[in-house]
Amino acid sequence: MIDNKSKILLGDSNELLKEIESNSVDLIFTSPPYADSRKNTYGGIHPDKYVEWFLPFSGQLFRVLKNDGTFVLNIKEKVVDGEKHTYVLDLIKELRKQGWLWTEEFIWHKKNSFPGKWPNRFRDSWERLLQFNKSKKFNMYQDEVMVPVGDWAKTRLKNLSETDKKRDNAKNGSGFGKNISNWVSRDMVYPNNVLHLATECNNKNHSAAFPDELPEWFIKLFTKEGDVVLDPFMGSGTTVIVAQKMLRVGIGIEIIDEYYRLAESQLTQNLFVAEPEIIYGKDRNKKTNKLHRK
Amino acid sequence: MIDNKSKILLGDSNELLKEIESNSVDLIFTSPPYADSRKNTYGGIHPDKYVEWFLPFSGQLFRVLKNDGTFVLNIKEKVVDGEKHTYVLDLIKELRKQGWLWTEEFIWHKKNSFPGKWPNRFRDSWERLLQFNKSKKFNMYQDEVMVPVGDWAKTRLKNLSETDKKRDNAKNGSGFGKNISNWVSRDMVYPNNVLHLATECNNKNHSAAFPDELPEWFIKLFTKEGDVVLDPFMGSGTTVIVAQKMLRVGIGIEIIDEYYRLAESQLTQNLFVAEPEIIYGKDRNKKTNKLHRK
DNA sequence: GTTCCGCATGAATCGATAG
């Protein structure tokens, strides 16, 4: 089933995952349909049924993942009747019973979250990126995601609101400034577990796309060239396309024909336009790792 | 027990909370001792025992909170043997059984957390701020925490002088929010549920302190002047001190004498400006019920 | 080729209305 070429499959992951051999995947990065959303697609899983619905998939995922591989799950609670539903908490507990180790929880800070005003809550601007592993020993290539100090400062400042900047200035005496002076001597620093990315709203046909940078970051962190990256709910195929561009072997599964074709067209289009090695990473420092298609 | 004066108590919250009358507190903001850390405090709770340990406190908290009040819990998982422990997940589930509504989860992004390196993980730079309520109807003063619009820097702020920019940030914590929103209401937007604050670097004696801005933000959001703010694990007293400065009634409980004295000294120091006469002449042993007035 | 606006567009949530 897996050779060294990216491929995408049309159908139900519950069936198609069975065709993937055990211990063959290095990274699973996926964003399954959220509870009760995208009703037209996966039939809209009710929050109360979500865990039960998801566990068969994750069982298969556990089987196909290598022992030193990583499973990254992008998921978020839904507000039901004014209260946050607990299915994500339940899911974590059940995944552990399946054998998964809950290793880390990254925060994706969505800078451009959906607007709105309500009497009892603010806009929801973050999502969970849950990291699971089969073993305490897993591959992690930390150096690949180091951030140049300049970029770090630039990005940091760019993302801060004006109030935040003012606060920082006021607190320069304590720690912030001092820390910067320590970092200046280095070229690259390690990131932390909070990712600042905007959602992509330019993709018209698929409503649930995350930005390229999200899978890109985890692919860099958890795989090397030639490794296998799997997305069992690929949607319009962002994960697979990025994986291919980064010279990994991307495997994607999608049950909706429309999304599958979207991914297919972009995948072939990408192959036609440029050789992957040209697009990805001669000099990583330049942060031109941004993979923009079109 | 509660009049309109801030006070701090030395002792076990399990006992002292019983002296607070039911439905009398508007906001509970606290950062309880984390599992297995701050071992001196409450005997160093093992992660496996954490939920069991916490529930008696939260039961009392449920009783003393007003129906339209809010409980904000700052807590974070501990990594045990390479894996994130699930006691926070379990705690949320159990608090719901106690009657609490899990309304929201804010993310505190600790901006200046120092980049570190471990083989399996990056620096942890965020914490949970779990919001619980007794009722779906609770007080929320959203206008008090509005922030400048994203591109404010580009449009308006250019023209403001540097002193104008700094004025808002004077760290007197005295409820200045409303003035700002009236002043430039057109340029202010509502915030979201990700808080960008630097960690406090200037405190020496208390290990688990958060920056003033953290309780300040929630006090502005969930209380008005004269309301009662409770911190049953006050540590060095940040919550109570900030509350008092913001003309709320702060109630703090701390079991460790050293922390209690730290809070006490800061509170009286602050009071010194207003009413010097009540500072001296109290025996320390009797101070459990000492009143601190603004 | 830049920079600068204007505009449409969202993994949303609440509350009212309708069946």
Add this chain to the structure above:
DNA sequence: ACTATCGATTCATGCGGAA
């Protein structure tokens, strides 16, 4: 009473057109 649908609310982003 209970569920289903709909409108109002709101703002960061990236696009296209214009200077």
